[in-house]
Amino acid sequence: MTSATEDRVERGLGAAGAEPPQAPPVQAVTERPLRADARRNIQKVLEAAEIVFASEGLAVPIDTIAARAGVGVGTVYRHFPTKEALFYAVVTAHLEKMVARAQELADSPEPTEALFTFMGEVVTLAAKKRDLQDEMARAGMCEPGFHASIKAQLNRAFALLLADAQAAGGVRSDVGPDDVTSLLMGACLASPGRSEPSPSMVSVIFDGLRARTPAAG
Amino acid sequence: MTSATEDRVERGLGAAGAEPPQAPPVQAVTERPLRADARRNIQKVLEAAEIVFASEGLAVPIDTIAARAGVGVGTVYRHFPTKEALFYAVVTAHLEKMVARAQELADSPEPTEALFTFMGEVVTLAAKKRDLQDEMARAGMCEPGFHASIKAQLNRAFALLLADAQAAGGVRSDVGPDDVTSLLMGACLASPGRSEPSPSMVSVIFDGLRARTPAAG
DNA sequence: GATGATACGGAGTAAGCGTTCCGGTTGTCA
DNA sequence: TGACAACCGGAACGCTTACTCCGTATCATC
Numbered sequence: 001m002t003s004a005t006e007d008r009v010e011r012g013l014g015a016a017g018a019e020p021p022q023a024p025p026v027q028a029v030t031e032r033p034l035r036a037d038a039r040r041n042i043q044k045v046l047e048a049a050e051i052v053f054a055s056e057g058l059a060v061p062i063d064t065i066a067a068r069a070g071v072g073v074g075t076v077y078r079h080f081p082t083k084e085a086l087f088y089a090v091v092t093a094h095l096e097k098m099v100a101r102a103q104e105l106a107d108s109p110e111p112t113e114a115l116f117t118f119m120g121e122v123v124t125l126a127a128k129k130r131d132l133q134d135e136m137a138r139a140g141m142c143e144p145g146f147h148a149s150i151k152a153q154l155n156r157a158f159a160l161l162l163a164d165a166q167a168a169g170g171v172r173s174d175v176g177p178d179d180v181t182s183l184l185m186g187a188c189l190a191s192p193g194r195s196e197p198s199p200s201m202v203s204v205i206f207d208g209l210r211a212r213t214p215a216a217g
Numbered sequence: 218m219t220s221a222t223e224d225r226v227e228r229g230l231g232a233a234g235a236e237p238p239q240a241p242p243v244q245a246v247t248e249r250p251l252r253a254d255a256r257r258n259i260q261k262v263l264e265a266a267e268i269v270f271a272s273e274g275l276a277v278p279i280d281t282i283a284a285r286a287g288v289g290v291g292t293v294y295r296h297f298p299t300k301e302a303l304f305y306a307v308v309t310a311h312l313e314k315m316v317a318r319a320q321e322l323a324d325s326p327e328p329t330e331a332l333f334t335f336m337g338e339v340v341t342l343a344a345k346k347r348d349l350q351d352e353m354a355r356a357g358m359c360e361p362g363f364h365a366s367i368k369a370q371l372n373r374a375f376a377l378l379l380a381d382a383q384a385a386g387g388v389r390s391d392v393g394p395d396d397v398t399s400l401l402m403g404a405c406l407a408s409p410g411r412s413e414p415s416p417s418m419v420s421v422i423f424d425g426l427r428a429r430t431p432a433a434g
Numbered sequence: 435g436a437t438g439a440t441a442c443g444g445a446g447t448a449a450g451c452g453t454t455c456c457g458g459t460t461g462t463c464a
Numbered sequence: 465t466g467a468c469a470a471c472c473g474g475a476a477c478g479c480t481t482a483c484t485c486c487g488t489a490t491c492a493t494c
Contacts, residue, residue: 188403
């Protein structure tokens with residue numbers, strides 16, 4: 001309990017503020033700044049993790065990331081208490097960008113196009129990022145609280161985008177945010193192996209969302 | 218080479234004919250019938266595997282399946298050379314049923330409804346079967362030849378169903394079998410955790426496929 | 435430059451899981 | 465019923481991988 005596990009809590013971390021899944025902020029005491037080499041290494045690890053997780057997914061061994069970053073595994077674990085915490089940091093950074101993008105598009109004068117733009121960008125991004133696909137595939141199962149906070153923000157922003165598009169009459173009104181989220185996730189998870197989503201597939205979904213008269217049996 | 222590995226090739230196997238991924242039929246010599254207890258155990262293993270793979274997916278340890286079947290792991294490996302071979306047997310059984318269903322529906326006088334019926338049934342089935350989801354998630358990557366033969370049959374049957382629906386004017390003509398397969402797989406992989414697909418989600422996809430005028434940007 | 439705190443590296447540890455091995459059991463056939 | 469082949473069970477093996485430990489190196493401070 002009093003061993004080296006103590007100083008492995010995240011501190012500044014700059015870019016992707018890596019708040020670990022379930023680490024209550026026990027001691028917010030006198031935190032002195034990190035040493036310069038430590039800051040450098042955190043950055044190197046994050047950059048390596050982003051690349052490696054994107055191409056290999058969560059299943060990649062931590063040694064691969066450490067090697068790519070040019071550090072030892074001990075250094076990785078010094079700054080990220082578990083592999084999942086590192087994954088969390090990387091994925092959170094992506095999700096934060098999505099939230100920002102959704103909020104930016106929410107001010108658009110063309111709500112319907114804004115929604116479709118957002119969805120298209122998400123699908124395109126996810127097609128290239130295996131870690132995002134892994135994260136989507138786990139959504140629902142696994143740790144319930146994992147990523148909960150940032151995902152709640154994303155859901156809110158996305159629901160707003162959808163509501164505006166529906167209010168503008170550009171999207172059928174009999175679908176809820178959860179339905180469209182499922183649709184979006186499905187599009188992201190479809191056709192694994194290719195690095196771009198099928199344009200026809202996306203256009204079918206968009207047309208389905210535009211359909212005025214739900215004519216389903 | 219000459220040890221007990223030899224007699225682990227599949228023989229009759231009854232229901233789900235488990236042709237292992239890459240086992241060339243080297244010796245089709247004088248195969249005497251299996252002993253009664255062996256036949257019983259194969260059946261028990263297949264039944265247990267179907268249940269366990271469906272709820273846990275491919276990641277489940279083989280011990281779990283053996284325990285559920287009430288046999289030892291050695292018995293499982295006597296009849297299935299690897300865990301993947303067992304998985305293969307179970308998934309193949311599902312895919313064979315899909316092929317049969319697709320062929321049955323191909324004779325329908327309502328090609329469009331036949332296509333949508335098929336797709337709906339697949340999505341509903343996949344929502345309950347984690348092993349099918351796992352298999353779809355791996356499609357494209359992993360061993361290229363895995364399941365290739367049965368999947369080719371399925372693709373052919375599905376392409377026929379689609380072509381008929383398009384010829385009847387019920388489905389837009391600017392989508393190919395691969396696009397619709399992606400869409401279908403996406404629908405199967407979306408919303409993990411729930412045991413039924415969202416009806417709205419499915420209806421959006423169907424409406425998108427019906428759309429006459431592809432109005433995508 | 436000396437000194438102590440901080441951080442690094444990577445060998446080592448532990449646990450999970452696929453697969454094998456072999457002593458014991460059971461079915462089959464004469 | 466006896467004898468042998470076929471089969472069973474599960475302990476043991478080996479590999480992978482997340483994570484820890486500690487001797488060594490580096491940084492910050494005086």
